[in-house]
Amino acid sequence: MKNDKSFDAGPGVRMHDDASVTELADFVEKAVEGLHRVGPDGTILWANRAELQMLGYRWEEYVGRHIAEFHADPSTIDHILTTLLSGGALYDQPARLRCKDGSIKRVLIHSNGHFEDGELRYTRCFTRDATERHERDVALAQRDAMLLNAPVAAALLVGPELRFHLANRRYCELVDCSDLKGKTFVEAFPQVQGSAVAEAIARVYRSGEAFNEEELALTVAGADGVAQERFFRLSLEPLLGADGRPEGVILVQVEVTEHVRNRQAIERAQREREQLLVDLSAASQAKDEFLAMLGHELRNPLSPIVTALQLMRMRGDGSHGREGEIIGRQVDHLVRLVDDLLDVSKVTRGKIELKIERVELAQALGKAVEMASLLIEQRRHRLEVEIAPGVLWEGDPVRLAQVVSNLLTNAARYTEPGGQIRLQARRDGNDAVVSVRDTGIGLAPEVRGQVFDLFFQGKRSIDRAEGGLGIGLALVKNIVELHGGRVEARSEGRGLGSEFVVRLPLQRGAGMLAPALAAAPLLPAAQVAPQRVLLVDDNADGADTLGRLLRAHGHQVEVYYDPVTALAALERLRPTVALLDIGLPVLDGYQLAARIRATDAGRDCRLVALSGYGQEADRERSRACGFERHLVKPISPDDAARVVAGGERSA
Missing domain, CATH: 3.40.50.2300 (Response regulator)
Structure with a gap:
């Protein structure tokens, strides 16, 4: 071997001519796999271009130096040199070499020695980049570790025979079998041969397409030997090789028997609940239809009575003056009851409509005071009104007047004659707040949550002064909520008076029922x-x-x-x-x-x-x-x- 970059065939290699030597030198120099020669003392004598490029060194940085300088593991180079000096050969010897940039390159080395007269003259080494192989081995090891440590039952079947490569502890516990490695799926579980599970595993291996079953029902023998139906969530994923072809199947299985049983119980309860709701809805609809029919039927006799009273007033002979006033007051009261009855029927059936206007709050509240004033006067109550001026509100002024009138009437009924009632209204941020306070009989704590229920009536004195049907406050609550507001009942207890507070948004929302309003475009x-x-x-x-x-x-x-x-x-x-x-x-x-x-x-x-x-x-x-x-x-x-x-x- 010459101490330059040229290639020497070396002793014992006979070439027919210089052209053959040159051709061989060119071949090894340009080979895609790393080649180098090492002297008996470990000095690198020659390296081809692929070797130098793989590690990143120039010729003078690599050739002429001891091979141990480039090995990251001293024990590995000691083993390599000892083996070669003793006349042995190396095949697929893993090693880690230092690159010029400081990184470590994983390689496989094939090497043997050239001896003359029993003495080692040099070694011939092939160096193959094993980075991808190492990464693959690491990935496989990580995959196996992940499956073994998975928190759910998992197993790996490999090869066309679908043999168990591994099965974690949870899987072994789930199938009550620990000796699985090396067995085919059918060998491990002969009872499932030809079943949907075995066919699904084989299909995933053949097609390379995943399979999932959320609730797979299997009949399994219990600890007492009695067969019982159990449910599993089964997931089968194909294990693909580098060429994209299936090499095995990853099996993940979770028992969901308890979950299924609970869901089935919930579904039964849901069906029973739905049937109960159907029955309640039918009863509610029958009640609503009855209320609607009753209200309309009551209007028929009221109409001629009101007409007759008007004719009596027109005659003006005064013969029925006192009696006519009594009849008029009672008919007015009856009309209000019928109106409430019809309104509550509309509310419960969702038929009530709001006619939205932009009005001053005082205007609607003034109408409410007018509507309730007769009863307030008859009961000799003192009414105080404090309404902030200039508060504009968007809503149905007729319905708002009905709400406040019902609150005032309610206060008058449940306050002993000569009591005090206060109506207040003000703006609070983006809301209007209306309150009606009285000095009446008050509300017990257990009653405050019931006063807005339909047909609820509090305790009244024996005279049942201008008594109602117990639907006024239910109407109040529903009308206020249709406007996007809320109403609250307050009282410090029996005998300490009551206060009803209504909070309404000053501007309506788009979700409000407003069929009478034609919205103006925001933009032309x-x-x-x-x-x-x-x-x-x-x-x-x-x-x-x-x-x-x-x-x-x-x-x-x-x-x-x-x-x-x-x-x-x-x-x-x-x-x-x-x-x-x-x-x-x-x-x-x-x-x-x-x-x-x-x-x-x-x-x-x-x-x-x-x-x-x-x-x-x-x-x-x-x-x-x-x-x-x-x-x-x-x-x-x-x-x-x-x-x-x-x-x-x-x-």
């Missing part, structure tokens, strides 16, 4: 590109109100109360925007969105979710299902108009 129609809007919501009043609002903005809107009818109209309408209530019957909003996206008519349609739930998880689910916006009820009219117009696209 010329500034908004008209959209074809599909609106689906099973709340007919809410859907109709929102539809009218969007039409007022110049959009073409079609409103549907169920998803099936909406899908049938999709091809004809070809909407550009779809507003979908999430809580729809038959198909929920997520399923309906998927159906719309799957059609040519709805592929490019923008989707907007309407929901009463607004947590981040709800918004994230909407985004995942393709909705570009998630509007939470009650919906702001401004937000709805901007979203449909395309002004806001983020969910």
Whole structure:
């Protein structure tokens, strides 16, 4: 070997001519695998280009130095040199070599010695990069460790015969068998041969496609030998080789018997609950229908009585003056009772409608005082009124007057004659606060939670002064809530008077029932590109109100109360925007969105979710299902108009 970069065939190698020597030198120099020679003292005598490039050294940095300088493990180079000096050979000897950049390269070394007269002259070494092999071995070891330490039952079947390569402790406990390694699945469990489980494992190996079963039912012998049905969650994943072909199957199995049993019990209870709700709903509907019928039937005799009283007054002969006044007062009271009866029937059936106006609060409250003044005067109460001027409110002034009139009437009934009643109204931030306080009999703590229940009546004196049906406060609560507000009953106890506080938003929300209101566009129609809007919501009043609002903005809107009818109209309408209530019957909003996206008519349609739930998880689910916006009820009219117009696209 010469001490330069040229290749010498070395002693004992006979070449026919210089051309052959040159050709061989060129071959080994340009070989893709690393080659080098090492002298008997460990000095590197020669290295080819692949060897130098693999480790990153120049010729003069590598050749002429001791081989031990480049080995990261002294014991390994000692073993290599000892083996070669003794005349042995090395095959696939793992080693770690230091690269010029300081990194460590994992390699496999093949080497043997060249001897003359029994003396080692040099060794011939082949160095192969084993980085990928090492990484693969590490990955396999990590995979096996992960399966062995998995918190669920896991096993690995390999080869076309699907033999157990490993099974962790949980799996062995689950199948009550510890001697599995090396056995095929059928050998380990002969009782499942030909079963759905065995066929699924074989199919995953053949096809390379995963298989999952959430509730796989298996009949298993228990500890007492009695067969029992158990349920498992089974997951089969193909183990693919470097060429993409299946090499085995990873099996994960979790027993879910208790979960299934609990779910079945819940489903039975749910069915019983649903049947109970059906029965209660039928009873409630019969009650509502009876109330509606009773109210209307009572109006028939009241109408001629009122007419007759008017004729008596027109005659003016005074013969029935005192009696006529008595009849008039009692008929007025009866009319109020019938009106309350009809109103509560509408409320319980969701038929009440609000006619929204922008009014001064004092105007509606003045009407309420007028309506209740007769009873207050008859009971000789002192009424104090404090209403802040200039407070503007959006709502139904007639219904608000009804609310406050009922509260005033209630205070008059439950306060001994000569008592005191105070009506106050003020603005508190974005709300209007109306309170009615009296010096009456008060409310016991256990009663305060019941006063707004339908047909609830508190204790009254024996004269039942202007008694009612126990529906006035139920009406108050329902009408206030329809306006987006709330009402609260307060009292320090029996004999200490009561206070009812109503809190109402000064401006209405878009979710409020407002069929009488025609919303004005927020922007001139010329500034908004008209959209074809599909609106689906099973709340007919809410859907109709929102539809009218969007039409007022110049959009073409079609409103549907169920998803099936909406899908049938999709091809004809070809909407550009779809507003979908999430809580729809038959198909929920997520399923309906998927159906719309799957059609040519709805592929490019923008989707907007309407929901009463607004947590981040709800918004994230909407985004995942393709909705570009998630509007939470009650919906702001401004937000709805901007979203449909395309002004806001983020969910």
